[in-house]
Amino acid sequence: MTRSADSLPVSGINAPAVEGSGTMTNQAPNNAVDTRTNADVISALRYGREACETYGRDDIAKRITELLASVEEPDVRVVVVGEFKQGKSSLINALVREEICHVDDDIATAVATAIRFGETFKASAVIQPIDDSSAEPQTIMIDRREIRAYTTELAQSRPDIVVKGVEVELNRPLLREGLMIVDTPGVGGLGSAHSTAALGALSLADAVLFVTDASQELTRTELDFLNQARDLCPNIVCLLTKTDFYPAWRKVEELNRGHLQRANVDVRMIPISSALRDFAVKRNDKELNRESGFPTLLNILKNEIVDAAGTADRLRASKELAAIGEQLAAQFKSEKQALEDPEAAAAVIKDLTESKEKLDEMQGRAARWSTTLGDGFADLSSNVEFDFRARMKTVVLEVDTALEETDPLDTWSELMPWLVNRVSGEVVANYRFLTEQSASLSADVGSHFDFAGEKAFESLKIDNPLRVLGEITLAEDLEMKNVSTAGKGMTLLRSSYSGVLMCTMIGSFAAIPVTTPFIIGAGLVFGRKGIKDEEERLVAQRRAQARQAARRYCDDVTFNVNKDSRDTLRRVQRQLRDHYSERTKELQRSTMEARKAAAEAEKKTVIERTTRIREIDKELTRIATIGARAAALVGGNR
């Protein structure tokens, strides 16, 4: 549905213009950076979309619609992690001022619980029949009182179902901006999940609240966890809980700072007390609330974490809008160029034709970028797989060596957690390899589109979606530290990554056979000497058994991880393909329309030209408002 430039309905563009562009441009500088809501982002995007629709570019409009969807329903995941019994659930309850997560001296949280905004209270659980792990998980609505039964250790002992997760919707202003708080099972309790599960959850998080109580300084295990976590999610805040109960919390805080500094883990630490916050809420006591440390935490959640995500959205929207504005303007600009200087018209048309030809080449399966993408992902898939196999091979070798020197009866109980921990480390490393490699591959594919930036279409260079946020430096005056990290830049990858990783790991962990010390009793019956020879044989047998169990475990993990990474890569590939081919189509259309306009311009009379130039100037001014709004989103005065 090409529409010739001169038939553009001038009145059409007025609708969005009236809706606010004029005033918006004037207001922008005053209204700049610190806007808590993203209403301006939404309205700017809608404005851009209407403009696209007016100019008949429904293809670009569609892209904005997708972007709008993610901005309108922002999703900022804050995952609360830590060792068990450190007060994670109490913290969350105190944050949302309601007893959602079950708190008990003994029974610990065993199932991840997500709390997000909803107009009314609603709770649901994702369950799966226990005997059929291939069945699709179902979501069932549950009662407020049932939350406990679905989230605590009690849920694990249910004979019929496996509870995969619980989601609660709650009407709280805190959550309104898209904040989702996730309570995770504590690490380290008897029968609670391994730290891998928490690490898996981290790779999907925008920010992490690491909870440790003031009873003592950080332990080795906690520091190790923080060290690993930092690689997966750089935005970590350490919360020192129960400061009401431990008089020496300041000392602990100071010691922890020292430990963190020495371990080179750069995270903030905030002392808080959920108990004091509860009292404060009950008595409506401002001073108590201040003492509880929650205002500081809430401030960080709102102004830094949610805003950082908002800023990222804002930057993305701004950049996209600016690019769209220029793309829309481009066709008018080339037409104008052709109109103003008929001599140059031929050159403009030639350039555009070349671009068009190149873009035509870019279409279809035979296009070079498409080959790079297809081949690249095939290679990457096998590289990632090989990388993991190689890692597992080393692990198996280490297990074998360890077993050769010892009797599994004595060492298995130590070896098993070591193995799980070692493997989980390798899974994380492999996952990072995957993300890095796909980002660089995506950049390679993007480089095929570099030509577009050389000639007619400046700034139309197609972005590498995997790095989009990492590279944006639109507004130097904005604090970009939190945004430009690798973890943030991978929105696309994240939406592809299924999170199977963590479920897989727990499942396999449970599958490790625990060898019982079946031999202790024998000493009773035969005297100790009598069983010495038998002992030798049994040790050999146990070694073989242990080796086999370790191998089987590694095989299981390899199988699942490889399947997971293959699926993830396939999804990323598909998304990249769609991204690039749609952008190609868009560019193609823009080029085509520009060329057509330029060609028509050539044929026009002088008077027609003058009129048309005036019209075009008007259109360009209108289109410029899109750019202005885009700029206004990130700080205005540019």
Add this chain to the structure above:
Amino acid sequence: MSDEKQPLIAQARALAIEAKRVLGPEFTTEVDTILGRIDEPLRVAIAGKVKAGKSTLLNALVGEKLAPTDTGECTKVVTWYRDGHTYEVLVEPTDGSQPVQVPFRRDGGAVDIDLGSRRADDIRRINVSWPSSSLRKMTLIDTPGVDSVNSEIGERTVRFLDSSQESTQADAVLYLMKHMHTSDLHLLEAFHDDEVSSPNPVNAIAILSRADEIGVGRLDSMASARRIAARYEDDPKLRRLVQIVLPVAGLLAETARTLTQQEFNQLSALAAVPPRDLEVHLLSADRFIEARAETPLTSLERAHLLDRLGLFGIRLSLPLLRRNVVTNSSELSDELVERSGLVALQQILATLFVDRADVLKARSGLLAIERICLRDRTRPGVDQLLVEIERIMAGAHPFKELSSLAALRGGTVKGKTKDLLRLERDLGATGATPWQRLGLTENATLDDVRTATYSEIATLQRLAESPFSSHDLAAACRVAIRSMEALLVAEPA
């Protein structure tokens, strides 16, 4: 050589003397150490992860603030506290050179040892001699916490307790933990040795050592901790590692045993303030310390009380004083010791460790000699020694009891829970006195004991001969029958 009729400890001593002769001068010092150990009080090691409250509990058990305690990690070297005639601190260097006496001063009661220029790494252990009636019954060994950020420190404890080490140094172990963490379990397992010394369900007790913190200082914290301890005790993973799980509020116990009159007076002054006025100051530690005009005591005094008792101790003491449940410092001290769970721990220690000290010591002594022998089996007479050790180990009834108990708790013996629990009790899991083994009360008469014993033997015999009983169960029954018969023999005429 040794006579089976002799008590076990004497047999072990005789064997050690024989070993000294057989092994020759090369091993004299080593065997002498073992011999000395047989005659010394029982050695009880206090182990656990970093900040589990090991030093605090040690102080509570001694009844004196001996071991230094701090908010940060404090104990860095394995430290022995034993009864002695004089106050003395010896430092044993790692290089095996002679122990050196070092100066110390008492810092607020705690022994502040001046290590001079020595680094913790160069010290194998510190030996503190201290005249104390509590230490006369058992030597207490304080160990550095495992899972320390400084991994070196933790390794010292692992080395100390590791069951595969040349000579195991503790006869029994108190394992302290804040919660049952999987890493606690792994540590216990690491120290655990199914046949020999080191923690084993017969000589290890797990303690929830900061029990008041489980309920974050609520008044019902101890009850809650007791419930949790009971649940842990039933956990099969833990059952095979420890005999019993007990909650103790360590800090409260320590302070209760060392409570001063001045502290009592300060608490009384606080108790005189109407609860309503005090409530808001008891909400948090910071609030309690902050000086308020309407409350008595200075900030410093309040900080001191808090440091000594914790919020839990203060919240617990005030109602006791207000309701006149206690009226003087010794009554308050007794009440708090009772409520801290220390009394229960002391009773358990008495029945499980002290009453069984000879058996435990003989066991570690024999095992230590066996280890020396196994190092070089070619030496003449060594094989004979090993056979002798084997004979004592296999023949001595107390050892059979211990290994049957281990098997029962380890879950290798299959049978009905009711029967298994009965067997554990008969074998002395809850205490070695006749009334404890028979499940009677303390004031049971001789006749009661005799009647109960006969009926118990009959039951056990039926169980042993039942075709439904597994082989292991029947074997355990036979050991228990022998234990019951011993009760009849030992009964005073």
